[in-house]
Amino acid sequence: MDFLANYDQGALLPLLVSCAALAFLFVISTRVKPGSPPSPLRLPIIGHIHHMSKRPHRALQKLAQKYGPLMLVKVGPVPFYIVSSAKLAREISKSEDTSIPARPRLKAANVLFPGHRDLIFSPYGHFWRHARKICVNELLSLKRVLSFHHIREQEVAKMAEVLRCNKPSSPVNLGSMFVKLADTIVRKAVLGEKYGGDECSKLVGELARNAADLVSGPCLGDYFPMLSWFDTLTGHTAKAKRTSQGWNKFLDQVIDEHQARPGHAVARLDDAKDFVDILLQLQKEDTVGLELTRENIKSILVDMFVGSIDTSAAIMEWIMAELAKHPTIMKKVQEEIRRVVGDKKKIDEQDFQHMEYYQCVIKESLRLHGPSTMARQTSSATTLGGFDIPGDTTVFINLWAIQRDPMLWEKPLEFKPERFLNTSHGFKGQDDKYFPFGMGKRICPGSQFALSEVEYAIANLLCWFDWKLPEGVKLEDLDMRDTFALVTRKESPLQLVPSLHKAV
Numbered sequence: 001m002d003f004l005a006n007y008d009q010g011a012l013l014p015l016l017v018s019c020a021a022l023a024f025l026f027v028i029s030t031r032v033k034p035g036s037p038p039s040p041l042r043l044p045i046i047g048h049i050h051h052m053s054k055r056p057h058r059a060l061q062k063l064a065q066k067y068g069p070l071m072l073v074k075v076g077p078v079p080f081y082i083v084s085s086a087k088l089a090r091e092i093s094k095s096e097d098t099s100i101p102a103r104p105r106l107k108a109a110n111v112l113f114p115g116h117r118d119l120i121f122s123p124y125g126h127f128w129r130h131a132r133k134i135c136v137n138e139l140l141s142l143k144r145v146l147s148f149h150h151i152r153e154q155e156v157a158k159m160a161e162v163l164r165c166n167k168p169s170s171p172v173n174l175g176s177m178f179v180k181l182a183d184t185i186v187r188k189a190v191l192g193e194k195y196g197g198d199e200c201s202k203l204v205g206e207l208a209r210n211a212a213d214l215v216s217g218p219c220l221g222d223y224f225p226m227l228s229w230f231d232t233l234t235g236h237t238a239k240a241k242r243t244s245q246g247w248n249k250f251l252d253q254v255i256d257e258h259q260a261r262p263g264h265a266v267a268r269l270d271d272a273k274d275f276v277d278i279l280l281q282l283q284k285e286d287t288v289g290l291e292l293t294r295e296n297i298k299s300i301l302v303d304m305f306v307g308s309i310d311t312s313a314a315i316m317e318w319i320m321a322e323l324a325k326h327p328t329i330m331k332k333v334q335e336e337i338r339r340v341v342g343d344k345k346k347i348d349e350q351d352f353q354h355m356e357y358y359q360c361v362i363k364e365s366l367r368l369h370g371p372s373t374m375a376r377q378t379s380s381a382t383t384l385g386g387f388d389i390p391g392d393t394t395v396f397i398n399l400w401a402i403q404r405d406p407m408l409w410e411k412p413l414e415f416k417p418e419r420f421l422n423t424s425h426g427f428k429g430q431d432d433k434y435f436p437f438g439m440g441k442r443i444c445p446g447s448q449f450a451l452s453e454v455e456y457a458i459a460n461l462l463c464w465f466d467w468k469l470p471e472g473v474k475l476e477d478l479d480m481r482d483t484f485a486l487v488t489r490k491e492s493p494l495q496l497v498p499s500l501h502k503a504v
């Protein structure tokens, strides 16, 4: 204690008082309430931000290994409850009618969808129920998805033509190719063939990307409400307003053009209709139990773009990346596809029922590289896994961690499509451990639309082309790192070299 003797006693007292105050503050701000789930050690003011990384789904998985399947994580003063087990995720889906039905209210979503008039972000209630019914029964039903087969066929044929004309041995950027494919298919289905051209592609692509980035990226005001003004400085608020105005202007024009068409008055919901036609028709019929305003219609249309482009493009890229990384699996699935297609010049959608191994490849890719997290909001105080969760609080389900849980999956990090052979794991969200499209009331209504597109596009690439890594790139060099967004995307775009399969 000699060093204390060197200090002036008068100066020491304030120092000790400050240290005691800081220690008190630390204890108060890091205290866990009784009944609350475990929580890692947190710092005053910032909470658990120091535990996070560029890839929060991975950081949260690591924390869950230490703190358990339900933990409390604070970003600044805002609490988040993180669920990392399939059992608790299922418990949430069962409680959706009562306590955990909504999605968090994000600042960006409030600007993009004022008054929560869309499906993704609207609270669980009258509007959501009716909007959901419209999406499931009218826009994204199996019948409707099948009616868009000609769009998938046209766009995949165009993609194959580009590959055919590719210079020998030169790599193709599959990442951007799949974004273009997913964007064009959804644009034609939602807005109509007229809007399938390149001039629309840039505008819609940018608006959809901005909207997806805004609702999945960080926004300071969501975590530190007192610092909302900072989002104005960073341009986040302006970007949200610009994107919202961009969508409004563009979709107003699309709707006006649809309404001005001769025959718009014909009261039929036939197969040739795009989503705008269908929604305008439902608006006129007024039979859906919901006043479908123009604003509602525009918001539902934006959802279709936000929900579909990145998700479908990302999974197509991951399937091809995993196959490039595992050449024996690539060979096996190509043999199956080519055997089923036989001498035909075209793949039929019925062929997929006979491609059992190919279905397993898609399922395994969605297990490893599906969406990162699903968000829910409690409507009132509730309990989960025996712990208390306050009302009006966000619960994140770390789907990425669940699909890699070693308690559920043997060798979870290995790409092994065989694990799905002779199993009943499906996409309906009723499985105990496999739900890449979510589960319960808010399960993805677009799964059929996405799977039809992914199945058809990838089967064509594997049937008519052989694929190898670019010159000089070794198997172990293939970058499989992911980034965090609504879905986990490949950090660096996949580049592969196609060559026409010799039997073609």
Ligand code: HEM
Residues within 6 Å of the ligand: 119, 120, 121, 132, 140, 303, 304, 307, 308, 309, 311, 312, 315, 370, 371, 374, 375, 436, 437, 438, 439, 440, 441, 442, 443, 444, 445, 446, 447, 449, 450, 451
């Ligand atoms: C491989 C592609 C896709 C994947 C992996 C995927 C996955 C998901 C997931 C995990 C959810 C959240 C479910 C939950 O919270 O329980 C979701 C919601 C949603 N998805 Fe998809 N999705 C895909 C494609 C699509 C497509 C093509 C569309 C539309 C054309 C779409 C539209 C939506 C909508 C509107 C919601 C919100 C539903 C609601 O809150 O009621 N998705 N999706």
